Amino acid sequence: MRMAQRFKRVGKSTKPIRTSESGINDPEYRASQRLQSVSTVAKPKSRETESPKPLSLPIPIAIRSPHSLDEMKILPPQFFQIDALDLAPRLLGKFLKRNDVVLQITEVEAYRPNDSACHGRFGITQRTAPVFGAGGHAYVYLCYGLHTMLNVVADKEGVGAAVLIRSCAPITGLSTIQQRRGQKTEKPLLLAGPGKVGQALGISKEWSNHPLYSPGGLEILDGPNPENIIVGPRVGIEYALPEDVNALWRFAIAGTPWISAPKNTLRPP
């Protein structure tokens, strides 16, 4: 029943992704992004025999060397204080860190003001207050009475916007992740899905409003920008207005196996 509804509406819109206008104002941060960013321009097709699918995201240097993990920089508050639609794709490739566990963000969704799918649509309540706070905090809530969902609050204070972390790739602390998840696998079953991310990080709604830019607890560290991104309509929001259901506000790293279901609604922008 719900499955049928879920697949009924697949976004056919060709509306281009909104690109950053205001962007990040900190010049120092911009410089560092330039240095480490990988080209986002699609490579020209040299041969027709080439595989149509892009290869998996290259393994970040940080994965191989714990030493370089120590040098990874925590992202400043201003990184998050932009439109959720700009922030969402920028979070791809970044790292979530809690003690020994480090996850790389592979799939996200943007939720914004005047968005009938956003939890902020009823205004400030006890649960949603962090969504209206300054960008860079966590918004954590319980879904279906079972699952802990982690969002990154976006934009300025007073704006109700956030980015849902839907999937991650495990980087360090695999055994801790497996223990918390109750799964011994290393396959995407381990971390592809928003409830799984919250469980793997061992967080509860008590973590809502936690600052992600402060050392200690749960942090977001800088990471490489993905080569290519795929987009699609958001998942599980059939109750929303059609224009919001159809908006292509779900983003994922192209080629990564760490993507939640349904995958067939994602495609190049």
Next chain:
DNA sequence: GAAAAGATTAAA
């Protein structure tokens, strides 16, 4: 106060 529904998951 009661009731419905939910940004889901794993197992059958």
Next chain:
DNA sequence: TTAATCTTTTCC
């Protein structure tokens, strides 16, 4: 396909 499970929001 369905049960699990409980908080939030709405409606009477």
